[in-house]
Amino acid sequence: MKIIAIANQKGGCAKTSTVVNLAAALGEKKFKILIIDLDPQANATFWLNAETNGICSSSLFSIDQKIKKLIVNTSANSVDIIPASEKLSDLTLSVSPNFEQLKQNLSFTELNYDFVILDTPPTLGFITQNALVACHKILIPVTTHILSLAGVYQLMQKVSFIQVKYNKNLSILGYVASRFDTRTRHAKDVLNSLIENFGDKVMETIIHENIRLAEAPSFQKSILEYAPTSQAARDYRDLADEVIKKIINVNAQNLSQI
Structure with missing residues (x-):
């Protein structure tokens, strides 16, 4: 089981879009995926039409929490979620600053998943730090804007x-250029700057700006289900292939067999 945190403290960077659609693309390849929504805005929870029934990922910051009781099904094939709610907003006020509690709960639980994907809030606070301590890899979506x-x-x-x-094994999986608008020179300049600064850590896959992608959350479907032949769906399938190659070391010629 590999734990990947999707993080960027900048809002509007396509973080939740990356979580939902990467999970759906990996699920399409028959991997079993668990999303843990750690964002108080609960956008991933809403997007995947998860029935929360009062369940919230804030419980993962309690000692010896039984994680399996928090898992619910989603509308995406092979993708489950531990949903979020506004309870996360008050989390830092009610617990001691233990940056290893999430890691401890994930470590002591037998989860039958290939990938656990953590959706983090757009801050570098207590919750995001817990996610970075708990994960093996961090994937960073970056909109092609200078800010x-x-x-x-x-x-x-x-x-x-x-x-x-806290986590000497934490490593950068990659930077994903997102919401890339081919019509603007600015987007291309920022992409070039990203490559100049981070080299081969920049993922080859680029997530292009796409109206279908913007519409998908309203229908509570991943882009793979909402518009399976769209450019955005192709982008996230390519991103899933690249993640698989980087983490599992699958040869490119064998990806079609997965």
Whole structure:
């Protein structure tokens, strides 16, 4: 089981879009996926039409929490979720700053999933730090806008701190250029800057701006279900292939067999 945190403290960076649609693309390839929605806005929970029945991922910050009782089904094939709610907003006020509680609960639980994907809030606070301590890899969506790059540098400082103090095994899976508009020179300049600064850590897959992708949450469907032949669906399938190659070391010629 590989735990991947999707994080970027900059809002509007396609973070939840990456979580939902990457999970759906991996599920389409018959991997079993668990999303843990750690964002108080609960956008991933809504997008996947999850019945929460009072369940919230805030319970994962309690000692010895039984995780299996928190898991609910979603509208996407092979994708389950631990939903979020507004309870997460008050989390830091009600618990001690234990940055390893989430990791401890995930470590002591037998989960029958290939990937666990953590959707984090757009801050570098208590919840995001717990996610970085708990995960094996971090995938960073970056909108092709200059302000997004500033947020990435701040995130990297926090990642370095977590690596030294809490999680020496944490590594960068990659940076994903998202909401890329081929019509603007600015987007291309920011993409080039991203590559200049982070080199081969920038994923080859680019997530293009796409109206179908913007519409999908309203219908509570992943882009693969809502518009399976769209450019956005192709982008997220390509991203899933790239993630698989990086994590599982599957040869490109064998991806079609998965």
